[in-house]
Every structure is written in C-alpha cells, then in structure tokens.
Amino acid sequence: MEQRRVERRSGVALWRQIADRIRQDISAGLGDENGRMPTEMALAERFGVNRHTVRTAIQALVQEGVLRAEQGRGTFIQRQRRFAYPIGPRTRLSEGLAGQAHERRSHMLGHAYEQATPEVAKALEIDVGAPVLRLETLSEADARPISRARSYFDAERFRGFERHFIETGSITAAYRAFGVEDYLRRSTAISARHAGSDDLEHLQLSPGAIVLVALGLNIDGDGRPIQYSETRFSADRVELQVSMPD
Amino acid sequence: MEQRRVERRSGVALWRQIADRIRQDISAGLGDENGRMPTEMALAERFGVNRHTVRTAIQALVQEGVLRAEQGRGTFIQRQRRFAYPIGPRTRLSEGLAGQAHERRSHMLGHAYEQATPEVAKALEIDVGAPVLRLETLSEADARPISRARSYFDAERFRGFERHFIETGSITAAYRAFGVEDYLRRSTAISARHAGSDDLEHLQLSPGAIVLVALGLNIDGDGRPIQYSETRFSADRVELQVSMPD
C-alpha cells in the first residue's frame, strides 16, 4: 500500500489533510469489521505527526458525524461506504441509488423565474434573456445529503413546473404533466473543486471538502433540450459511475 | 454572480483558498481579453482579506505558472482554459484532445510484473495472485502534464506489452501487436480527492490541489477485460466530458 505522507507548508493544515485522508479511506471501505479505528498514537505514527494533530483531525470528523470517539475504548467509524451514482443515457436520480439506500428523497430549496444567461441559453437552445425557470434542489439518501442541484428549464414550455415537482417530489413525474413521457441525458461534463459556502451548508460538509460537479443536459424524445443542470456531489459520499450501453 | 467568500478557521489557509478560486475562475474562462487580472487591492477587497494575503496566493499561482506578475503594470493570466477530455465507449487518449492541443504525447514512467490484488483480479476476471503487468504513464498536452495513469494488464496475454508501448507511444498501437484491433470502454467510475505526493510531482501541482480520479475498464471485441486503469487528472486543467452515443 502506498504510504502517502502529509505535506507541510502547503497552506492546508496537517489536521485537515489527515481528516480528508481518513474520511477518504473510510469511504473506500477500509477499517476492520467492528468499525474500529487505529489508536491515536498509531495514527500519529503513521502520518508522522504529533498525537494532538491527529486528535484535531478526529474531532473534525466526529463533528461531521463520520467518526465516534469513546473514552477508554477507542474511536469508531460512524458511517460507511460511498454511494455509486450511475451516469448514463437514462440517468434518473430516483432510480440511481436503488438498492444502495433504504430511504431517498429530493426536496426543493427554492425556485425563481429569470432571464437566460448566455451559458444557459446556449445549452437550452433559446435566446439570451428568454425566461427560464431555475430550480434549486437537494437530494438525500438515508438522511444524508447527497447532491445539490441547480436546474434550468425553458419557462415558455415548463411554466409551473416547480408546483408539480413539489407535489410529486420527482422530476420524471413533473415532466409527465407537460407531456414529456421519456427523456435522455445527452451530455455530462464532470469536474471537481473545493466546496463553496453553499455546499458546506446544504451538503453538511466541512471547509476544504471536495465536490464533484456534473454539468448535464437532458433532451426529450424529439431531441430538444429540456433541462440544463449543475449538480454538486460530496466527493466523500458519492462516486459517479459512468456505464456505457451495450 | 454569487460571491462565495473565503472560510476562516477551516484548516485551509486563506491564501490557498484564494489561489484555488482564482485558478478555478481562470479555468472557467474568466478574465478580460488581455488576460489582465484585477489589482491586488481590488482582489483583497473582493475576498475581504488583507492585500498581503492576496499576494501570497498570487505568488503560489506564479510559481505554478498560472499567473505572471509585472511590477508597475499588473498581474496577467499565463495559461488558459481547461481541456475537455471525452469519456465514452471509444475513449482514446490520443484522439481525446485532438483539436484542443497542438502537441500531445504519453510516456512511460515505469512498469512492473506483479501479482494481481483482489481488486485487480476481479476487474480483469483472473485469479488473485495471477501475474499482471502494471504500467505507470504520464500524458502531456502542449508540454503541460494532463494525466497520470496506472494500468493493469493480464500478463499471460500481454507479456511484453510495455516494449510495444515504448516503441509506439500508443496503447492502441501496442494492442495491435497482440491482435487486438478494437477495444471499448466498458465502465468508468469517477471520483475526486486531494492530490497525493506522486500527483504533486508528476502533474506539477501545488499541495491542496484536486485530482479527478477515473477508474476504468477496457474490453476487447469479444467482451473480455483487457485493461484496468486508474487515471488521475488535474482538476484545474481537465474536465471529463461524458457523451452518450445517439
């Protein structure tokens, strides 16, 4: 196993690097069967730092709900593996996590009718300044926030979309109210960056965490663009699974 | 434009957060036509920090080759947009960046014959402990390192693969020497994490930078797995473009 050490004088505090590494290792499925972590002394030696530095990292993860420390006993893993989020022609949030999570839901944080920016207009193939509906949503699985999305719809065609979404809690169902029986994912651009303050709040991340950003375009049965969205996933809780059709 | 502010007491130094934000904005194509950045005072005000803190961030980006500071004149953008790296059934590195870069090449950092770990064995559908070839490669475009890959091949079938790769500099060409005329990308799992020390060195990143990690499996015309690889991309220089076949 490659033993990546922590980087000093990098602008990223050692305790944060260690916290990120531990969180990552847990997501990858490491840790013994009881969910017990190595002792603070063992971790300190492994990372080549003082015990208190490890403690600071552990405290951050306890705060986050990833670990649980018990005096005299040890430190234990509170949460487990990453969800695999499939991306393909039929990307659907609701079906995506089936079998991996017991309970999943989406809810709307807000919506607004706005004028299309050049970026949005180009994606939706409408005029710059044309009215669009912006939908801000948050998705959860097993009571853990998974993704935070901002979607744009052509307001001419989908005016009132947000009400159907609120009622049903499903994009697919809301589309049906507008006569869209089927839709496909045409393209997805994936990048990554540090979580912003909005992500920190809604995805319950701690500063310095990484988010995967997926810019996607959905099209209807006739190939017309219907939804342009930016979805941010917690990189510690989700991996994107790109599978090709046969 | 949302004005995400910097986070204090986060374990990530302000100068690093600012450097990351600026790098990110540049990658997204911001900046005026001359490539001139706002003044240090303007940036300090925008981020709500002292001018010296901005200077530290700029110095890091100058070191990285992203910015260029000229006394008395201003600070200028040295490098431009992100490469879009396509991921699809026919993912090929060599073709991927066509049209975006003038010059691109791959070279081998090293290779080794090893025993398959459970993870590798499962992917390649061989027995645990069976001999595999591990290939460490680095890809560049326009003299900038783009990706760092670790690939595994079934050594029974592809013994000597590394020599063909060295000769031709192309995976596709090396396959041909083993009678593999065509191959497909079956699946890709994408995640993100902070760059490790190996990434820092080969991808010429500064500590705290983010890498996109793509775990991919290639299959031959008969559907047999032939290559299992982990590729790490600099998140500042590359975005992964997932496009669906029609």
Added chain:
DNA sequence: CAGATTTGTATATTGCTATAGACAACTATA
C-alpha cells in the same frame, strides 16, 4: 482489584498565517 490501554484535558513553546502600515521600484500617461 491492579495494571495496561485508550481517550480527554491542561500548559507551554515554536513556527506559520494573516493583518497593518510604510515605502521603494516600476509603468503608463497626461
């Protein structure tokens, strides 16, 4: 219960991070 192991708390010290103010060096321009 006694001892070993492990997490929790306290204090002190050193170095890095961020701020503040002043001024030098360089460039462009009126």
Added chain:
DNA sequence: TATAGTTGTCTATAGCAATATACAAATCTG
C-alpha cells in the same frame, strides 16, 4: 517630467497550527 497607479520589500504584531510533556478519566483484561 510629474503624477497616479501598480507590484515588490520590509518590519511589527496577533492568532492559529503543531509539537512536547504530563496527567486525568474511562474501559478492558487478567
């Protein structure tokens, strides 16, 4: 050439990050 605007250097100070040492508190095991 004088002035304004911009980056570069210097010094000083306060707070956070990391280390070091010691000991308390809780748990487990013989």
